[in-house]
Amino acid sequence: MPVPLSLPVIDISPFLGPLSSSPDSLQARKDTAARLHDACTNTGFFFITGFESVVSADEMRESLDVARQFFGRPDGEKDKLRIKKGDGARGWQKIGQNVTQYKADWHEGWDAYKPLPPDEEDANKLLHGPNQWPDEPSTFRPVLERWIEKMHILGFALMAATAMALGIDVDSDAEDWQTIKQWVADPFWVMRTIGYPPLPEDAEGISCGAHKDYGNWTLLHADATQGALQAFLLDPSGPSTENGERGHWINADPLPNSFVVNIGEMVEVYSAGLYKATLHRVVHKSPSYRVSIPFFYEPSFNARIEPLPSALKLREKLGLPPSSAIKPVIYGDFLRSKVSNNFSHDDE
Numbered sequence: 001m002p003v004p005l006s007l008p009v010i011d012i013s014p015f016l017g018p019l020s021s022s023p024d025s026l027q028a029r030k031d032t033a034a035r036l037h038d039a040c041t042n043t044g045f046f047f048i049t050g051f052e053s054v055v056s057a058d059e060m061r062e063s064l065d066v067a068r069q070f071f072g073r074p075d076g077e078k079d080k081l082r083i084k085k086g087d088g089a090r091g092w093q094k095i096g097q098n099v100t101q102y103k104a105d106w107h108e109g110w111d112a113y114k115p116l117p118p119d120e121e122d123a124n125k126l127l128h129g130p131n132q133w134p135d136e137p138s139t140f141r142p143v144l145e146r147w148i149e150k151m152h153i154l155g156f157a158l159m160a161a162t163a164m165a166l167g168i169d170v171d172s173d174a175e176d177w178q179t180i181k182q183w184v185a186d187p188f189w190v191m192r193t194i195g196y197p198p199l200p201e202d203a204e205g206i207s208c209g210a211h212k213d214y215g216n217w218t219l220l221h222a223d224a225t226q227g228a229l230q231a232f233l234l235d236p237s238g239p240s241t242e243n244g245e246r247g248h249w250i251n252a253d254p255l256p257n258s259f260v261v262n263i264g265e266m267v268e269v270y271s272a273g274l275y276k277a278t279l280h281r282v283v284h285k286s287p288s289y290r291v292s293i294p295f296f297y298e299p300s301f302n303a304r305i306e307p308l309p310s311a312l313k314l315r316e317k318l319g320l321p322p323s324s325a326i327k328p329v330i331y332g333d334f335l336r337s338k339v340s341n342n343f344s345h346d347d348e
């Protein structure tokens with residue numbers, strides 16, 4: 001199948017709000033799930049719309065506004081929130097401090113994670129510190145705390161929609177749906193606010209190096225800048241890239257009032273490889289200062305994620321070979337091993 005030139009747009013509204021069991025509502029959920037299945041198998045990147053009952057257009061604007069205002073504060077002020085060893089990866093990173101594939105990324109970021117209680121054995125254990133909220137702008141914290149709550153609603157809706165896409169009867173509370181709900185009973189989350197100045201010609205890395213996201217779903221809210229985020233669509237007849245995969249980079253330019261959604265590695269595991277985590281990167285060369293807020297809706301820290309029986313069955317039905325390379329993962333262990341590769345601490 002040729003690589004699509006644009007990404008699918010999926011209306012998620014049938015999975016939001018009290019889910020009615022009327023035949024029309026059920027059919028609407030089935031249609032959305034079918035579209036999601038196609039998007040997850042063909043591109044791994046798509047847009048969602050139809051979430052106004054959860055996030056308003058004003059809230060979409062406000063979240064980017066507070067992030068932009070924060071990045072506009074003097075570096076000396078932001079530096080007080082700098083991520084240091086022992087901070088648990090939470091706080092501000094100046095340009096060059098985030099590292100992807102051993103190369104410095106050309107962005108600054110403020111990162112927050114679900115609060116975790118201090119680790120009794122190791123006070124410096126990665127990811128166990130408190131979030132370092134800025135005082136200025138004063139709206140930053142309330143706006144983004146409300147944002148985090150809302151992203152949980154959308155993240156859960158995506159879990160339900162994909163469960164249905166994998167052939168799981170969510171409406172009759174099938175066993176695999178109970179398993180999924182348990183995996184996200186106390187979901188971990190990560191939120192980054194990222195500021196991208198234009199990439200200089202002589203930068204060593206790019207704005208954000210090519211990577212896959214780690215968890216379930218990434219809900220990305222970015223400003224209107226075009227030509228920055230790119231997704232790698234696999235294509236066996238396409239050119240080979242530095243990471244050995246064949247395919248094409250296509251632009252994932254934001255659409256107004258939508259989220260860009262992409263698959264994380266945990267969905268790849270539980271879907272038995274049917275839905276693959278998609279490689280993506282940011283190359284921002286236009287003169288604007290780009291702001292984005294990726295939210296990562298993750299499994300519970302201690303969840304053991306493994307291929308779901310329904311996904312294995314679906315693979316068989318689709319005539320695909322068994323996915324023996326996919327092994328169960330404890331999400332928190334996996335995340336820690338990934339995050340520890342993402343920093344260059346200048347104060348170690």
Ligand SMILES: O=C(O)CCC(=O)C(=O)O
Nearest residue numbers: 192194222229282292294
């Ligand atoms: O800023 C973006 O558009 C994407 C950022 C991203 O991929 C990430 O933080 O994982």
Ligand SMILES: [Fe+2]
Nearest residue numbers: 211212213280
């Ligand atoms: Fe990403």
